[in-house]
Amino acid sequence: MDRWVGKVALVTGASVGIGNSIARKLAEHGIKVVACARNKQQLDELAAAVNGKGEIFPYQCDVKDEKQIIGMFDFIRNKFGTIHVCVNNAGLGHQAQILSGSTEEWREMFDVNVIGLCIGCRESVKLMRESGVDDGHVININSMSGHRILGLPLYSATKFAVTALSEGLRKELNEAKTHIRCTSISPGLVETQFAPRLNKDTTGEKDYYSSIKCLQAEDIADAVLFALQAPSHVDVNEIMIRPTEQSF
Ligand SMILES: NC(=O)c1ccc[n+]([C@@H]2O[C@H](COP(=O)([O-])OP(=O)(O)OC[C@H]3O[C@@H](n4cnc5c(N)ncnc54)[C@H](OP(=O)(O)O)[C@@H]3O)[C@@H](O)[C@H]2O)c1
Numbered sequence: 001m002d003r004w005v006g007k008v009a010l011v012t013g014a015s016v017g018i019g020n021s022i023a024r025k026l027a028e029h030g031i032k033v034v035a036c037a038r039n040k041q042q043l044d045e046l047a048a049a050v051n052g053k054g055e056i057f058p059y060q061c062d063v064k065d066e067k068q069i070i071g072m073f074d075f076i077r078n079k080f081g082t083i084h085v086c087v088n089n090a091g092l093g094h095q096a097q098i099l100s101g102s103t104e105e106w107r108e109m110f111d112v113n114v115i116g117l118c119i120g121c122r123e124s125v126k127l128m129r130e131s132g133v134d135d136g137h138v139i140n141i142n143s144m145s146g147h148r149i150l151g152l153p154l155y156s157a158t159k160f161a162v163t164a165l166s167e168g169l170r171k172e173l174n175e176a177k178t179h180i181r182c183t184s185i186s187p188g189l190v191e192t193q194f195a196p197r198l199n200k201d202t203t204g205e206k207d208y209y210s211s212i213k214c215l216q217a218e219d220i221a222d223a224v225l226f227a228l229q230a231p232s233h234v235d236v237n238e239i240m241i242r243p244t245e246q247s248f
Pocket residue numbers: 012013014015016017018019020036037038039040061062063064089090091092093112141142143144186187188189190191192193194195197
C-alpha cells in the first residue's frame with residue numbers, strides 16, 4: 001500500500017457498516033479519507049477513533065441530492081486539489097416488491113445505489129483527470145444481488161445496474177486512454193445495519209445474521225485493499241465474496 005500513502009480517498013456511506021470499516025482501514029494505511037454520510041455524529045466518532053493512526057475528514061452529504069455531492073467534490077477540490085480513490089459504498093435496501101412496493105422506496109434505492117454512485121464515478125474521474133491523476137481507482141460496492149435474483153427484485157435491479165455501470169466505466173476509462181482502474185466488489189451476507197434497516201428494525205440486528213457465520217465489514221475492507229495494492233498494470237474488475245457457509 002506504500003504508493004497510496006498521502007493520497008486522497010472519498011468513501012461514501014462511512015457512518016456505519018462496510019463504509020466505516022473501509023474508511024478506517026484506508027486511513028490506517030496513510031490515505032487521507034473524506035468520509036461522507038448523512039449522520040455527521042457517527043462520522044465525527046470515526047474521525048476521533050482513528051485519530052493519531054490516520055486522517056479522516058468527515059463530510060455530511062446525502063447522496064440522493066446531486067447538489068450536495070457536487071458540493072462535496074468542490075470541498076475535496078479546494079482542500080486537496082485532487083482525488084486518487086473513490087469508494088462508492090453508500091447504499092440501502094427496502095422490502096419493496098414489484099407488485100406491492102411503494103414508488104418512493106423504489107426511487108430512494110435507485111437514487112442512492114445507482115444515480116448517487118454514477119455521480120460519484122463521474123465527478124471523481126473528472127477531478128482525477130483535471131489534476132493529472134492517471135492511476136486513480138474507482139471502487140463500487142456492489143452485491144451478490146447484482147449477479148442473481150433472490151427475494152428483492154428492486155434492490156437486485158439497482159445492483160445489476162452497478163454490475164453494468166462498473167463494466168461500462170472500465171470500458172470508458174480504457175477508451176479515454178487513462179490508467180484509472182475500476183473494481184466492483186460483490187459481497188454476500190455482511191453483518192452490518194443493512195438487514196435491520198431493510199426490515200425497519202434497528203433493535204435486533206444480531207438476530208438477522210445468526211443463521212450462518214457472516215462476513216464482517218472488515219472482510220470487505222480487506223478486499224478493497226487487495227484491489228488497491230495490485231500492481232498498476234493489474235485491473236481487478238470484480239470480486240465476489242461470500243461467507244463460506246452461504247449457499248445462495
Ligand atoms: N450488508 C450486506 O449484507 C451487504 C451485502 C452486499 C452488498 N452490500 C452493500 O454494501 C454497501 C454498504 O452497506 P452496509 O451493509 O454497510 O449497510 P449499512 O450498515 O446500513 O450502512 C449503509 C451506509 O450507507 C449510508 N447511506 C445510506 N443512504 C445514504 C444517503 N442517502 N446518503 C449518504 N449515505 C447514505 C449510511 O449512512 P447514513 O445513514 O448516515 O447516511 C451508512 O453509512 C451498500 O451499497 C450495500 O448495498 C451490503
